[in-house]
Amino acid sequence: MATERFTFTGHSGDELAARLDLPEGPHLATALFAHCFTCSKDIPAARRIAGRLANMGIAVLRFDFTGLGHSKGEFENTTFSSNVEDLTLAAAELEKRGMGPELLIGHSLGGAAIIAAAGKIPQARAVVTIGAPFDPDHVTHNFGSSIDEIKEKGVAEVQLGGRGVKIGAGFLEDVSANRLEGALKTLKKSLLVLHAPKDATVGVENATQIFIHAKHPKSFITLCDADHLITREQDAEYAADVIAAWSSKYLELKPPAPPIGAPEGVLRVREADSGGFLQDINLGHKFHMQADEPVAYGGTDKGMTPYGFLSAGLGACTSMTIRMYARRKKWKLDNIWVDVKHDAMHAQDADGGHSKIDTFLREIHLDGDLDAEQRQRLLEIADRCPVHKTLESSANIKTVLADA
Structure with a gap:
């Protein structure tokens, strides 16, 4: 995944640090990601989601809000409305590059901000919220007794996630005045709401209210027992997979056609x-x-093993080869399935039986009105499968080291 780092000017004139994750193939769409309250663009959940989307051709812009991460400015002087303004400026920066964002993603308070900003980003077609509050002032529940000090002194340090963060009185006033009902009713974009029922920071009832007030098309997916920050790797991967699958439908991604005569690709x-x-x-x-x-x-058993993929290639190619032959002959073959088992068996005729050779047991099932002669012929045709021939022969594998 290629990455471009740059800065752009935020609402207060300060430079905001941005990271644009780019597809290594054709660029099909662009997403804008808003991180959670007092977090940064580089939290694990944001990285994984951005990486997965980039793999499917969607570039993702993440940036640190004013006064956070690597961005300039004073966080204590920011508000919910200033976050919304920073998002619209980020979208404008992408538009300058010819990459106006079609997909908007927001985590926690960033999810509320992305809903509020969506109406100001006309090119966006789809919105995703992750653990977002229905009312922006929900975040003040975490301030505890510091609220009185903020109101009295104009600014106070609040302990959030084990670290001190300065919050200004302007922030309290602004989140109290902002509501999402109007923005949701006039969203006019596809909406995906992701939330964990056991979220102890922003209760799942917030997702219910967001979903109720939004108009169709809208979808709600539970993140099961994930925590608010989606810190577990498997939860972040699940969220990334859901967003990738859902967004591909609403963005109508259409990869460019390959050149005539081009191979399958890399x-x-x-x-x-x-x-x-x-x-x-x-x-x-x-x-x-x-x-x-x-x-x-030592693995996590989340996918087939390499030999599983090899067996799958043999089985799929076998079935396709048989189908093509039977179709050409117009034989009554209703269905085919191929069971493949791989093992490393001792070669009795090599090195005294001490070496091993890979053996694939391929059992072919043919369902249809076929006589014995036809069935035998199809068994012979199976050996003409290109993958079968590759495995039987000595394949030529050339390996080179890519430039650093």
């Missing part, structure tokens, strides 16, 4: 977890899969 395998063996597999922007190893071998 299949890219990218490590998804450096601590395990999980791999993201992408063929262009249409197909995404995962490969893994069983838990017993």
